[in-house]
Amino acid sequence: xxRAFASVSGEQWVFNTDQDRDSYLxxxxxxxxxxxxxxxxxxxSAEEVQALxxxxxxxxxxxxxxxxxxxFGYGSAAxxxxxxVVLDLSRMKKIxxxxxxxxxxxxxxxxxxxxxxYVEANDIAYWISPPGNSWGSxxxxxxxxxxxxxxxxxxxxxxxxxxxxxPTGEFVRTGMGAMANSQCWNLHPYGFGPNWDQMFVxxxxxxVTKLGMWLMPRPESVVSLDMELDLxxxxxxxxxxxxxxxxxxxxxxxxxxxxxxxxxAVLTNRTDWYDRPGALPDSVIDAIRKxxxxxxxxxxxxxxxxxxxxxxxxxxxxxxxxx
Numbered sequence: 001x002x003r004a005f006a007s008v009s010g011e012q013w014v015f016n017t018d019q020d021r022d023s024y025l026x027x028x029x030x031x032x033x034x035x036x037x038x039x040x041x042x043x044x045s046a047e048e049v050q051a052l053x054x055x056x057x058x059x060x061x062x063x064x065x066x067x068x069x070x071x072f073g074y075g076s077a078a079x080x081x082x083x084x085v086v087l088d089l090s091r092m093k094k095i096x097x098x099x100x101x102x103x104x105x106x107x108x109x110x111x112x113x114x115x116x117x118y119v120e121a122n123d124i125a126y127w128i129s130p131p132g133n134s135w136g137s138x139x140x141x142x143x144x145x146x147x148x149x150x151x152x153x154x155x156x157x158x159x160x161x162x163x164x165x166x167p168t169g170e171f172v173r174t175g176m177g178a179m180a181n182s183q184c185w186n187l188h189p190y191g192f193g194p195n196w197d198q199m200f201v202x203x204x205x206x207x208v209t210k211l212g213m214w215l216m217p218r219p220e221s222v223v224s225l226d227m228e229l230d231l232x233x234x235x236x237x238x239x240x241x242x243x244x245x246x247x248x249x250x251x252x253x254x255x256x257x258x259x260x261x262x263x264x265a266v267l268t269n270r271t272d273w274y275d276r277p278g279a280l281p282d283s284v285i286d287a288i289r290k291x292x293x294x295x296x297x298x299x300x301x302x303x304x305x306x307x308x309x310x311x312x313x314x315x316x317x318x319x320x321x322x323x
Contacts, residue, residue: 001059005041005085008051013091015040024069024086026078035078037064040086046107046163046171046209052087053207054169063087065207067108067140070133074144087207090137094210102126102215103160103186108139108208119215126215129153139211143201151252151304152216159197161185161212167205172196177212186212219304223314227321228295232259235297241320242299250313256300263298264288 006014015023016039024040025032043049056063064084069077079086092107095118106115112134119128129148131141140146142155152158161175172178174196177185189195200206229238238257245251268291274284288294301317303310 001055001061001085002039004055004059005052008055009041009043009048013042013044015042015088024077024079024088026076028072028076029078032078034082035075035080036082037079037086038083040088042088042091044091046092046165049087049089049207049209050165050169050171053165053167056085057167057169061085063207065089065108067137067143068111068135070111070136071140071144072133089207089209092209097122097124098186099124101187102217103212104215105161105186105210105212106138107210108137110138111135112138112141114138125218127152127218128215129155129158138213139208142211142213143208145202147254149253149256149302150216152214153254155213156198156201158214159201159211160187160189160214162197162200162208163210164200164206164208172206174200186214216304219310221305221307221310223303223310225299225301225303225314225317227299227301228293229297229299230295232296234295238297238299238321245317245320250316251301252304253302258298260285260289260294260296260298263292263294267292 002014002016020040021037024037026035029035041052043052053063062081062084064079064081065087066077066089068090069088077086077088089108091109093109093114094107095104095110095115097104104115112128112130115128115138116130119126127150129150129152131146131148142159145156147153148155161173161177163177164172164174166172173185175185175191176182176188178191189197200208229235242251242255246255268288273288274280303313
């Protein structure tokens with residue numbers, strides 16, 4: 001099987017040494033030995049993916065596709081089923097963009113840094129929506145229902161059109177892409193009949209080789225609102241205050257809420273404050289919060305658009321919280 005795979009992508013892109021296998025382990029997993037790939041393949045094109053899937057069928061080899069393998073904490077690049085061959089799509093890095101309409105078509109190897117550099121280098125008046133850690137795949141993050149921080153932060157909801165290699169090795173293009181040379185493949189999500197995009201989100205029904213997304217127009221202004229709530233029990237009324245504003249569209253991004261520990265973890269080290277086992281005592285927590293001016297809960301909201309709208313929206317939110 002490995003010789004057959006090498007005939008498609010080249011021997012240098014078939015990885016089957018112990019060191020290769022180690023590089024695809026889940027380095028944060030509680031039991032690394034339970035999820036070990038037999039080898040890894042790194043195709044350079046959708047056509048190579050198609051050929052590898054067909055060969056995997058012939059040899060009865062299970063494939064485990066990854067985009068960049070950077071979903072640390074959720075298995076990273078390690079296969080669920082040991083003995084699977086990892087299909088590493090990180091070499092597939094093509095980007096094409098419709099500048100007039102703000103849609104982008106990316107291959108799985110395109111990371112958030114890659115897309116950001118592309119937008120900046122070409123002075124494109126659109127923003128990307130990265131998650132907190134931006135080393136991962138744009139397509140992979142959307143396919144795993146990852147989130148970012150702008151109003152376009154529900155990435156799975158911004159998918160518009162896919163190219164997929166099915167388990168049989170057949171190609172399918174979803175939505176308007178089912179028509180040859182469609183000019184609105186990534187503009188309009190629906191074709192005739194069912195909308196298949198979500199069929200390939202968090203599933204193993206196919207290997208996504210291209211993914212269309214909508215990008216957010218560069219806003220005229222951004223107003224950032226940071227609210228620090230002093231008590232642990234403040235969370236309840238804060239959610240009850242935020243939720244109606246989220247439902248009626250006043251708040252268009254997904255609000256970011258975190259406790260003092262989330263902030264402290266990136267500002268300081270535990271050993272700077274406490275070197276004993278067990279939970280931090282309240283006196284230490286109080287000292288950390290005082291040092292960095294942290295509430296028990298922090299709420300970060302941002303408003304995007306013309307200055308008169310963003311300022312007015314922030315004032316409405318502040319008024320509702322003041323009540």
